Amino acid sequence: MPTESISYSETNYFSPLILDYLSRKKEIGEFYNRYPSVENFREQISEKAENYNQSIRKDLVEVLSDQYRQFEIHSLVEQNFNKLRSDKTFTITTGHQLNLFTGPLYFLYKIVSAINLSKKLKETWPEFNFVPVYWMATEDHDFEEINYFNLHGKKFKWNNADYRAGNTAVGILSTEGLDEVFDLFSAEIGGGEKADYLKNLFKKAYLEHKNLTDATRYIANELFGKEGLVILDAQDKRLKKHFSPYVKNELFEKISHRETSESAEKLSKLDYNVQVNPREINLFYLNSEIRERIIEHDGRFYVHEHDISWSKDEMLKELEENPQRFSPNVMLRPLYEEVILPNLCYIGGGGELAYWMELKSYFDAEKVTFPILLLRNSALLQTEKQDEKRQKLNISLQELFLKQHELINRKVRQISNIDIDFSPQKQHLVKQFQHLYELAEKTDKSFLGTVKAQEVKQLKGLENLEKRLLKAQKRKLKDEVQRIAKIQNELFPNRSLQERQTNFSEFYVEYGKELISALLENLDPLESNFKILTFGKD
Template sequence: MPTECIPYKETNYFNELILDYLDEKEELKTFYNRFPNLENFKAQIDEKSSFPLKNREILVKALKEQYSGLEVSEATQRNIDALAEEKNFTVVTGHQLNLFTGPLYFLYKIVSTINLSRKLKEKYPENNFVPVYWMATEDHDFEEINFFNLNGKKFQWANAPKNAENDAVGNLSTDGLEDVFKLFSAEIGGGKDADFLKELFKKSYLQHDNLADATLYLANELFKEEGLVILDAQQTELKKLFIPYAENELLEQVSHKTTTQTAEKLNDLGYNVQVNPREINLFYLNDGLRERIIERDGEYFVHETEIQWSKDEILKELKEFPERFSPNVMLRPLYQEVILPNLCYIGGGGELAYWLELKEYFKAENVVFPVLLLRNSALIQSAKLDEKRRKLNISNKELFLKQHELINRKVRQISNIDIDFSEQKEHLVEQFQQMYELAEKTDKSFLGAVKAQEVKQLKGLDNLEKRLLKAQKRKLEDEVSRIAALQNELFPNKGLQERQTNFSEIYAEYGPELISVLLKELDPLQAEFKILTFGKE
């Protein structure tokens, strides 16, 4: 399969914090323990070997209960069983419960996790490494997950279930998704691969009662043969393991104290902080409600409700009903590392940015901080589109330019006249340099007038250049139109394909080859953006 790699910094889609992390900038090294290369995982394995055997037993039991109603592949069952042994570890990615997986990068996250697990097994054959997808069942951002994009159309869960805005999304009923299924079925059409997608949607969402079970079924169907283990951490026995840390959060506000200092350091280095911590980073989750917990003068309240406790009462509630205490984005990473024998977290740029705020919090709680790895990113194109690109003499790297920059560049290249006035501007500057020298010898008050005239004439040349470029665009309207159409197809809504397009659009065309190619071509330790070309010209 034809592939090409582009450095992340040349795509213009990744922020400075992530680019500097990938470059291992010295000033960022205090915010993480180990950079993700195979050699560094030896020390991570040694450090995480302290993970309690009791926690492993509880984890395996919880996973078996979760999978009790599913068809479990031999590979996945083997991986679940392996987690009971002290020599075996996990590699984790997490994602929201987006409708029908949401954007394409859902697949890239999981493929990165599976492939890193395989690479670690090759490097350290005496251990086993289990790829885990952590379902974000306790989020309550319904507006972020209730749609997906297919063929330029938005398929949305219009009839929102009860408590959609307040409850954890994993608890939401799948009622109302029949209408989405009908629209999706009409759009995806017929054929073997389209029929598979329709059946997958139907069995996932119309034959399961809530969004957590639906997503578990969906992800398992797509990746069960690869041994993927899917975890819903919203379970009482798992939450019991987190009680000491939740208690520290309620009484000492440990996360706020440690991450606030880290956030200030990142700010001082010029980076935008991804998440600002609250004083208490726990939500109360019960009876269709997920709302944050607030402390005032020794009393505890659930925001915008009548619920309140004294210190002793809330600690009693925590011990009796730990499942009602839900970590937010700042505490979820710690919860993950408490219940999993995990070595590495794989996420997108935004996720890694807030993980980089957490090292000192982990240290304060005496929990091993994982290796952080940026997930793979890719652009998938057909051979037909690739041929169009080559005929237009556009490099793959140029595709990542802003559209006006790309069009301007190509118009300049294919025009039969020179639209670049740089030479004229240099000549003008040289002429005015003589005027400055003359002013210095006569009256220095004349310098201001010379400068003003220079600025005016350079601006005039800029305007002429822009008008000439505009005129050439009109003359080359056909080429301009084809350039824009190509880029719009590969970058829907002028954004990265992986953040817009649903996997079903590509699966309907290429079938199971989509996932097999991703597993073959995406190297999680190759920190470059990959372009994959499918099909024949």
């Protein structure tokens, strides 16, 4: 398969913080532990082995075994369960929401990055085992973020009446009502062997499983179980009990707020956008009906907007008896993950890594090993036909990532039979006015303001002429402009990265298993470049 790549900076889609992280800028070194290179993983293994509570492994494997009880366990998954009992085994983890039918393409890229990194580390350090883990965000409660997916430019949305009645974790939501989405999806995807596979995958996941957690596990297991992917729902009392000491610190010491606030302030002073602002208590209270913030007022703890409260002693008792009811928010979830997993590396998108970088000092304060942070693979999938069109239009890969108006303006200037760039005229005008400035200095300095105003006016006039000429040329070159816009719109739906918009089914219906195979074969998790993968003609 033909593949090309460009640097992340050339895409114009990644934040300064992530670009500086990839270039190992010295100023942000305090916000992470080790840079993701193969060599650095050896030190990470030693540190994690020393600091991880090995007794958790028994409960971890027990929970996983129970959660897979109703699912086909692929041989590599079963082997990984057994390996997790050993202190020679470590995990490579990525996390994601329970998006309907996986949501955007980057769901696949995250998991492929975890699988491929596990393989690469095993080749380098054969004396250890490395297990790829998909951490399901079953405790999230933002239903509007996950209840749809995009296919062929259409939005397929799940309207769940049960959710509107409450505000609890999405993982326990009933899949009732998804038969309507299935009917619409089936009509859209059409017929044929690959389409039938997708329809069967959707049907078995959502119409034959009772809740969203099991439905999502089924899909991820079907797509990646053969690669040994382990899928974990961490909302389990047996796991939450190991996190209780940190929950206690959060409730009574508010360590995360103190440490992450300081880190956020440092990042802000370095002119980086702060991804998440911490609360005083970064915990939710969770049961079958609600997931709502815990707040403290005058020494008493309350569930926000609910008639539930505890004294300090009552809260300690509740934590001891029901640790599963304490749900970490985005600031605490990383710590929970690293406490219960023998994890070496977290793989996420740019936004995720940005908030992880707010947490390094918090991990240090809690004496929990901070994982290596790895930016997930990013890719653009195209056909040979689309690539040929791009080349005929003389659009470089770097230009393809420009904002559409910038791309069109640049190409119109290049293909126009007249020169639309008035830069020489502007430079000439500036030189002429320089002489007038010198003259005013020698005669009457009060004249300087008048000269400046006239210079600005004439430069503005040249800019307006340039814009009008460019607009006229766009009309004249209408066919070329439309072809440029069309090819970019095909590859960047909604003027955004394809991986953030398009569902995998749009490509699977064309390429079937070749899609997953191509991603596994061509996405190198330690290659810090944006990949372009070209599939055969459609």
